[in-house]
Amino acid sequence: MKPDNTTSKASIEPCLALRLRQANRVLTQIYDHDMSNQGIKVTQFAILRTIYYMGEATNRSLQEVLVLDQTTLSRNLKPLIRDGYLESQPGRDRREKVLKLTEDGKNLFKRASKDWRHTQQQLKDLLGDELVEKLLLVGDAIVDLKDSAR
Template sequence: MDINHNEMDHIIHLCACANIRKAARIITQVYEKKMTPTGLKVTQYYMLVNIARHKKISISQLGDIMLLDQSTITRNVNILKKSGYVNIIRNINDSRAKLVSITEIGLAKLEEATPVWLQIQEKVENDIGKEKYKDLMETLKMIQESISLNDS
């Protein structure tokens, strides 16, 4: 099969996966840089938000919510535990499962980091416009649902 240069450019330009990954990496880099003073990575911040929201959550449930594999979740939860932001206990109903909950120190870290996150978020929304941002979120949700439905 011979693919010419123009066809390759067309493929690269239209590839949903490549373009979404590129945008996600750029956005992640900006969030990471701005979040540096808080000592949290974006994933850890998002993880703390989810743990706080659910009070006690299993590592596997957290992975399902964040669409991250068990090893990534476990590694980040352990970092958060070492920092004193979360507690990890065995689930009394299932000794194989661990439950994660946020500590007072973790809540204080969230209170410190949230204004920084909000500033970044507001800048993104303002830079592209509130309406376009809303459309983007709806489009991303539709893509996720479409891929998930067609993938099954």
């Protein structure tokens, strides 16, 4: 069966999820390219950054702050722990583990922060202040939906 060519592309309603995922992939590729000098991806940098500012974190607190599922978080934590950037210590109960940056992790975070700031500024310059502000507002509004969307 051939597709119906009578419908113009302009009349097709854009999918919000698809458009945001496309934009996210482009941003991720840009950040990942600049983070590659440090041997990490922006998703791993986000974990290092979160733990750096929190001082320590549990998997659950990271899931909440970063809005990640356990599988995705675990996949991103493994290389950081394996390579000695994070250490895992027992928490209040046996199921809980507390994550902290090692000295190597702190040093990696500081080095990667320079690349992150450079990329961040480049994107701000390319998008302009108005679009950056709108992007942050839209992002916040969508993240706020997480509890009502379930």
